[in-house]
Amino acid sequence: MITLVLAIIVLLLCLYFKYEYSFWSRHSVEGPAPVPIFGNFHEYILTKKRHFFEIYQDIYAAYPTARYVGIYKMGRPALLIRDLELVKDILVTSFNTFNMNEFAIDADLDPLIAVNPFCIPGDEWKAKRSQLSPLFTQNRTRVAIPFINGVAKKMLEYIESGPESSTMEFDVKELCAKFTTDNVAAVSFGLDGESFTNPNASFRKIGDDIFKPTFINGIKQQIVLFVPFMAKILKVPFVSKESDKKFREIVQQVVDQREQEKSRRDDLLQVILDLREKHGKEEYSDTVVCGHSMTFLTEGYETSSTTMSMTLYELALNPQVQKRVQLEVDQLLTESNGEINERVILGAEYLEQCIMETVRLHCPVFHLSKFSVREYEFPPQFEGSTKSLKMPGGTNVIIPVYAIHFDKTYFPDPFKYDPDRFSKENKDNIPKYAYLGFGEGPRICLGMKFGITQVKGGIIAILSKYNVLRHELTDVPFKYAKSTFNLQPEDKVMLRFEKRKDVINEE
Numbered sequence: 272m273i274t275l276v277l278a279i280i281v282l283l284l285c286l287y288f289k290y291e292y293s294f295w296s297r298h299s300v301e302g303p304a305p306v307p308i309f310g311n312f313h314e315y316i317l318t319k320k321r322h323f324f325e326i327y328q329d330i331y332a333a334y335p336t337a338r339y340v341g342i343y344k345m346g347r348p349a350l351l352i353r354d355l356e357l358v359k360d361i362l363v364t365s366f367n368t369f370n371m372n373e374f375a376i377d378a379d380l381d382p383l384i385a386v387n388p389f390c391i392p393g394d395e396w397k398a399k400r401s402q403l404s405p406l407f408t409q410n411r412t413r414v415a416i417p418f419i420n421g422v423a424k425k426m427l428e429y430i431e432s433g434p435e436s437s438t439m440e441f442d443v444k445e446l447c448a449k450f451t452t453d454n455v456a457a458v459s460f461g462l463d464g465e466s467f468t469n470p471n472a473s474f475r476k477i478g479d480d481i482f483k484p485t486f487i488n489g490i491k492q493q494i495v496l497f498v499p500f501m502a503k504i505l506k507v508p509f510v511s512k513e514s515d516k517k518f519r520e521i522v523q524q525v526v527d528q529r530e531q532e533k534s535r536r537d538d539l540l541q542v543i544l545d546l547r548e549k550h551g552k553e554e555y556s557d558t559v560v561c562g563h564s565m566t567f568l569t570e571g572y573e574t575s576s577t578t579m580s581m582t583l584y585e586l587a588l589n590p591q592v593q594k595r596v597q598l599e600v601d602q603l604l605t606e607s608n609g610e611i612n613e614r615v616i617l618g619a620e621y622l623e624q625c626i627m628e629t630v631r632l633h634c635p636v637f638h639l640s641k642f643s644v645r646e647y648e649f650p651p652q653f654e655g656s657t658k659s660l661k662m663p664g665g666t667n668v669i670i671p672v673y674a675i676h677f678d679k680t681y682f683p684d685p686f687k688y689d690p691d692r693f694s695k696e697n698k699d700n701i702p703k704y705a706y707l708g709f710g711e712g713p714r715i716c717l718g719m720k721f722g723i724t725q726v727k728g729g730i731i732a733i734l735s736k737y738n739v740l741r742h743e744l745t746d747v748p749f750k751y752a753k754s755t756f757n758l759q760p761e762d763k764v765m766l767r768f769e770k771r772k773d774v775i776n777e778e
């Protein structure tokens with residue numbers, strides 16, 4: 272009897288999956304054959320052989336003439352977009368149809384993350400993005416530079432006399448995380464984040480709690496991304512209760528102090544508090560004030576720290592590029608008497624090319640996953656066909672940024688670290704919408720300028736005093752963490768620092 276019941280269950284499951292996984296063939300869309308339960312992601316979820324950015328890359332390569340490919344994220348059908356015209360349509364021209372990012376956050380579970388524009392669709396997104404926009408003007412980025420200079424000095428002291436100074440062997444992933452975390456603390460709250468001096472510093476702990484590629488974080492992120500309904504049932508928060516509490520305490524303390532002392536600071540929290548004064552507490556509740564501050568921490572520290580450490584990694588592997596950056600940096604610092612100021616940051620054009628090239632090769636946000644909010648008619652899957660594809664609202668489209676960045680039609684010799692792709696003379700040769708490291712269209716990264724500025728500040732400080740060299744533990748080729756939703760190093764990024772003999776801006 273039990274055998275019969277089991278056989279019926281198995282049969283029903285088979286019929287269910289057969290129907291579920293015929294979705295794209297019923298729509299006459301070609302794509303790779305799925306595996307029951309896991310769709311096209313078994314090598315990611317089951318065997319951990321491939322990260323899902325690699326799976327996207329494999330599928331992208333397997334359908335070279337398709338505008339899009341039909342895939343299954345576990346049981347859910349999605350379209351992997353290959354055609355740049357379609358990318359433009361999704362991100363820009365038909366933005367109102369695709370204004371919903373995949374990252375569905377439950378506001379009851381994660382009230383602070385739910386304020387982040389990245390996680391919000393439609394009109395609410397517009398409101399939150401415009402609340403945050405005053406924090407990212409050109410002028411605000413300019414005001415941030417002295418703070419960045421201050422943190423860069425602390426980083427140099429740490430390199431010179433911290434625990435690793437005896438060997439000069441650094442995990443630059445951790446070094447850069449300390450640097451960008453303390454920048455965020457300084458620029459946002461006027462606080463010393465203490466990452467270089469206190470092993471239990473709160474900001475670093477909160478950052479790690481959210482982003483560190485631990486087993487638990489991996490499971491959390493897979494549930495949120497692949498089975499979002501389970502996240503709701505299991506009540507899995509992105510930010511732990513302790514971090515939520517600790518972060519609110521930190522922000523509240525700063526707000527209370529300013530109210531008591533009737534003092535003002537030139538930092539981002541002050542901009543938010545001024546907006547609260549103007550528009551009232553209903554629009555700028557405590558949760559909104561803390562949430563925007565949290566956005567600054569989550570968005571401001573991780574992507575930038577990955578970009579900074581990966582740039583140092585590439586410079587260590589490409590010493591001739593490093594030398595060229597140092598020549599540029601030396602000249603600029605000589606003109607500024609050794610101070611990292613606005614002229615130095617803006618003048619470091621070749622370094623900026625290096626950062627752009629790093630974001631091409633190691634894009635922290637390796638895919639842009641959006642949902643349509645109304646019906647949309649896709650062009651035919653293949654050139655020459657006349658059969659378009661009408662899909663209802665709720666269709667998931669995935670722009671595989673990493674795969675596009677390695678497409679040799681757009682980036683010749685794509686594995687080569689070649690910052691000259693982004694030179695004034697060459698950058699217009701890159702087809703529009705082939706470079707998507709910061710997104711495009713109305714949702715383009717709000718903190719791009721600030722991110723690039725802080726990465727430049729940190730690298731200028733390091734390269735003005737040190738050469739960065741490959742270490743015997745440096746992973747070549749690079750190894751990424753397998754379980755995270757953004758691209759992160761799997762483990763330490765070990766480099767050796769060597770004091771420059773030709774330092775020309777000694778204090």
Ligand code: HEM
Pocket residue numbers: 372388389390400566567570571572574575578630635636639707708709710711713714715716717718719721722723
């Ligand atoms: C080098 C570092 C960075 C990279 C590579 C990066 C990349 C990106 C990407 C790809 C997106 C998604 C765009 C889309 O959904 O279409 C994004 C969104 C966003 N980024 Fe960045 N980012 C960086 C640094 C920063 C920094 C420093 C901040 C703030 C302090 C920031 C704030 C944001 C915000 C608020 C959004 C959401 C925008 C929206 O949905 O309207 N980012 N970023």
